[in-house]
Amino acid sequence: MKVIILPGDGIGPETMNATVAVLQAASDRYKLDINLEYDIVGHESLIRHNSTIAPGLLEKVKAADGLMLGPASTYEFKDESKGEINPSKFFRKELDLYANIRPSRTYPGLTNKVGDFDLVVVRENTEGFYADRNIASGGSEMLITPDVVVSLRRITRQCCERIARSAFELAMKRRKHVTIVHKANVLKIGDGMFIDICHEVARDYPDIQVDDFIVDAMMAHAVRAPHRFDVIVTTNMFGDILSDLTAELSGSIGLGGSLNAGRDYAMGQAAHGSAPDIAGKDIANPFSLILSAAQLLAWHGNRKDLTAFEDASKAIELACAQAVLAKESTSDIGGSLGTAATGKAIATRILGQ
Numbered sequence: 619m620k621v622i623i624l625p626g627d628g629i630g631p632e633t634m635n636a637t638v639a640v641l642q643a644a645s646d647r648y649k650l651d652i653n654l655e656y657d658i659v660g661h662e663s664l665i666r667h668n669s670t671i672a673p674g675l676l677e678k679v680k681a682a683d684g685l686m687l688g689p690a691s692t693y694e695f696k697d698e699s700k701g702e703i704n705p706s707k708f709f710r711k712e713l714d715l716y717a718n719i720r721p722s723r724t725y726p727g728l729t730n731k732v733g734d735f736d737l738v739v740v741r742e743n744t745e746g747f748y749a750d751r752n753i754a755s756g757g758s759e760m761l762i763t764p765d766v767v768v769s770l771r772r773i774t775r776q777c778c779e780r781i782a783r784s785a786f787e788l789a790m791k792r793r794k795h796v797t798i799v800h801k802a803n804v805l806k807i808g809d810g811m812f813i814d815i816c817h818e819v820a821r822d823y824p825d826i827q828v829d830d831f832i833v834d835a836m837m838a839h840a841v842r843a844p845h846r847f848d849v850i851v852t853t854n855m856f857g858d859i860l861s862d863l864t865a866e867l868s869g870s871i872g873l874g875g876s877l878n879a880g881r882d883y884a885m886g887q888a889a890h891g892s893a894p895d896i897a898g899k900d901i902a903n904p905f906s907l908i909l910s911a912a913q914l915l916a917w918h919g920n921r922k923d924l925t926a927f928e929d930a931s932k933a934i935e936l937a938c939a940q941a942v943l944a945k946e947s948t949s950d951i952g953g954s955l956g957t958a959a960t961g962k963a964i965a966t967r968i969l970g971q
Contacts, residue, residue: 628892630688636961643965669701741857785851875909886910
């Protein structure tokens with residue numbers, strides 16, 4: 619398996635180094651023969667190439683089996699005409715990574731206020747209210763007058779159908795329960811179509827329990843009783859918000875893995891940002907990126923029918939859980955280790971399994 623490694627900005631290089639240590643340990647333990655190829659995005663690329671995404675990088679990623687993208691300073695990249703391209707958006711759009719898979723679970727040894735739970739948010743990743751991916755040229759957020767802004771949302775049958783199918787396929791491997799999250803009481807046409815298509819897809823999965831919640835009520839239910847949920851499927855912006863909430867409910871957003879997947883490509887990416895204020899201090903939590911790497915291995919194994927990769931993914935997840943329980947982690951989740959030492963501790967547990 620060939621994986622492109624793009625460390626990114628801020629805490630990206632530190633958390634990516636810890637993740638690479640874990641990937642190498644998993645490759646050695648399960649004989650995966652993972653080949654890691656480094657490149658750059660973000661500020662370093664902007665300095666070297668006058669663009670946050672260098673020419674030829676997309677083709678290099680397409681020729682590989684997977685991509686690991688570290689956090690980038692996306693808020694600072696405002697003008698694409700000056701090469702300030704959001705790397706995450708770029709790869710999601712160019713590789714058609716339509717499914718954002720965000721697991722959230724509680725961990726023994728880590729205090730939480732809502733009880734134990736284990737759920738996954740399956741978020742549509744390519745349309746919705748996001749102004750930078752709705753139309754072929756320009757953006758879909760318009761300044762009509764100095765005092766009036768109009769933001770357009772795009773919802774298509776194709777995108778609804780494929781994200782729904784991704785959710786139901788995942789639920790078949792879990793507890794066979796899909797929850798549809800929407801705002802059809804207000805967005806009657808767009809979310810109405812989303813719900814209808816989800817139920818159409820559900821007919822192909824008669825063993826799966828299906829329910830639905832209005833998004834604002836869902837936020838309350840997620841806090842009150844997250845254990846009720848298994849796989850949650852929703853549109854882009856709702857999923858973005860809900861997946862951050864559920865990750866934080868698990869104990870920290872730093873524990874939230876994230877996989878962006880399409881038909882032919884996938885990208886592991888931490889759920890959090892580049893946190894420049896703590897960059898270089900060896901205190902950043904690497905779990906989110908490490909768990910995202912585990913998801914990438916599982917995606918590759920499932921796609922290629924290679925059980926060793928799926929076994930390695932489970933081993934990484936187990937080692938992370940054991941590390942949390944043993945306080946072999948950064949201080950934000952109760953440990954006393956630095957970023958590098960946390961990665962090494964998880965790698966050591968994998969090699970010892």
